[in-house]
Amino acid sequence: MAAVAKSRVAIYPGSFDPITNGHLDLIRRAAPQFEELVVAVLRHDTKDADFPLPERLEMIRKSVDGLANVRVASFDGLLVDFARQQNASLIVRGIRAVSDYEYELQMALMNRKLAPGVETVFMLPGEAYGYLSSRLVKEVCQHGGEIDDFVPPHVAEALRARRDRKVGTG
Numbered sequence: 638m639a640a641v642a643k644s645r646v647a648i649y650p651g652s653f654d655p656i657t658n659g660h661l662d663l664i665r666r667a668a669p670q671f672e673e674l675v676v677a678v679l680r681h682d683t684k685d686a687d688f689p690l691p692e693r694l695e696m697i698r699k700s701v702d703g704l705a706n707v708r709v710a711s712f713d714g715l716l717v718d719f720a721r722q723q724n725a726s727l728i729v730r731g732i733r734a735v736s737d738y739e740y741e742l743q744m745a746l747m748n749r750k751l752a753p754g755v756e757t758v759f760m761l762p763g764e765a766y767g768y769l770s771s772r773l774v775k776e777v778c779q780h781g782g783e784i785d786d787f788v789p790p791h792v793a794e795a796l797r798a799r800r801d802r803k804v805g806t807g
């Protein structure tokens with residue numbers, strides 16, 4: 638069978654507040670499919686994100702260290718504008734369950750309307766990560782639960798430090 642030509646640059650966007658093993662699994666699956674995968678972190682106001690942007694970027698960079706064709710960047714404004722700036726014609730999104738699909742479908746169709754030629758591809762994370770989300774990991778940590786299976790060790794440390802700071806300030 639003839640080799641399939643690889644698309645050049647793909648964007649993997651998200652809040653990554655913080656990155657989880659589910660995100661990482663998807664990055665590891667997606668990266669070999671493209672010449673370059675840009676992990677694009679939505680800047681967000683500090684009030685909207687639990688971890689400030691520099692911390693989220695650092696946590697991702699540490700997690701993807703060693704993946705040669707993965708670049709980490711931040712963006713503000715419309716995702717499709719960022720995709721165009723990066724010369725990317727593909728957006729990668731992970732779908733964990735049917736419940737993700739409706740929201741993802743809306744976003745993908747809106748993005749395609751805004752930028753014809755920028756397509757979204759959906760990928761499935763490993764089965765082991767189907768229940769993982771940044772929000773749930775933060776909640777589990779906040780209530781003293783074990784999080785080491787869900788995030789890389791340096792992220793677990795940051796989550797526990799954040800929890801302890803919160804406890805400290807009452």
Ligand code: PNS
Pocket residue numbers: 650651652653679714715716717743744745747748
């Ligand atoms: O990890 P998340 O929070 O589900 O990621 C959502 C994200 C960042 C991909 C989405 O909110 C986004 O693309 N925001 C940028 C603004 C934008 O382009 N909005 C229109 C999308 S239809």
